[in-house]
Amino acid sequence: MNKLYLGGVIFAAFMLLFTYLSVSSSHGGFNGDIVNMLAVTGAIALVMISAFVVIKYVRQMQTDKASGDLADENWDGIGEFKNSLPTGWAVMFLLTMTWGMWYLTVGYPVNSYSQIGEYNEDTKVHNEKFEAQYKDITGKKLVDMGESVFIAECKVCHGLKADGIGGRAADLNHRIAAASVKHVLQNGSNNQLLGMEMPMPDRNGLINATTSMPITDAEIEALATYVSKGLTGTVGADVFAATCVMCHGADGKGVDSMGPNLKEFNTTLVTNILSHGKKGSIGTMPKFDRLNAKQKEAVSAYITSLSK
């Protein structure tokens, strides 16, 4: 046997031994993990191929004699043999050129990769999955979804406990605060709380049917107390009955396309606030239109559950 082959075999055996030892002594070793076995198989293949390719070319260098026709050019006396093209290489070259032409004229212009295209596909898949998975959820699951959306989007202003962080935003554990009632009675309101109802007039447009006069400061105080306590108690009940029931209903639970529910939160109210934003006594709430319809419904369910 040629000593070159002997060297190759010894080298390959040494490398394999080294691979075997390093894998088996590593954390876990050969514990039946397919990845380790693949690594060792790959190592064997690499070592064998390297050793025998090297041997082939070393032998060729030892035995080859220069022969054949030289090309016309020579560079400082160094010539180049005219070798015919290897068939495999020539075929690959032609295929590459053909592919290049196709890519330039059809492949890129018609079918190019686009980040936005991938984004659109991802979004479509996600939305379909969301739709399929959550289309029919109700009750506790809906409230849980609402809570998670609330924690992601709403807590920075309304706080983790939805208490408005000391007056920085509305306290959602109660339907409405006395200060907000007073503000709305004095200034009116146009927040599209039902989507497209008529704006509520300011105090000059709020007529007490009993006295046939615009409401007075004392009546505003009484109404603020009555409404903020969830339409309970006796103070202000008469003013409410005389002034507010036409739009907000006798029970204060709202009238379609007229006035929103003043007694409790509901889906229409919260969904519209999320869609249109709101400006009130505390400040401005931006709209959160990037939530989808189900998420808005879920937030409504969560907020409604807070004040019950």
Place this chain on the structure above:
Amino acid sequence: MFHWLEKHPFFFAVGVFLVIAFAGLIEILPNFAQASRPVIGTAPYSTLELTGRHIYIKNSCNACHSQLVRPFKSETDRYGHYSLSGEYAYDRPFLWGSKRTGPDLMRVGNYRTTDWHENHMKEPSAVVPSSIMPAYRWLFTNKSDIETAYAEQLTVAKNFGVPYNKPVSMKDGSSKTVKMGASVAEAKSIALEEAKVIAADMRDQDVKDAVANGQIPEIVALIAYLNSLK
């Protein structure tokens, strides 16, 4: 021809350049020409907004906050529509940032309000309990540098044709004209008018008093800038 090219390296290099440049031309240029125009709805910064932008840069807000929403569902859910290159047409320099220690601010004007920013800059952990952002209380006392912002407005209007005092189309089909003063004094009065609108939504009495007296604390300019990010 190949024998000739092998003997003339200069022309060989020119040939290689042409081949590569051609690929660049057809792949890059058409998209670039389209994407580098201002997107409809992108208006130049007003005097006060530009002042706020300088304060944003001065306090290195861009070290922790990016202004680039990538086209991933997880990002657009959180920050809004992915960024378009034309939206940065009036940003010199753009403030993409390279790291998000805090959230992205590309569209913060859509979902935060003046009074929220006020509370947050004064004491971030009061509104976001787990926030590691430091408080920026000096913004409430430092006064804004309107002159520098006006100088930038003049420069970009003259050298880059930024459309100040010209109508710019908005997304809803209307048009908006961003005013630039003809003199430093006029620029200051324009900035003060903008500041009054912001201060009306703020609660800090010292800031309100300062604006009423014709001064503009840095916080007002910064909020004007943050509100303009949409």
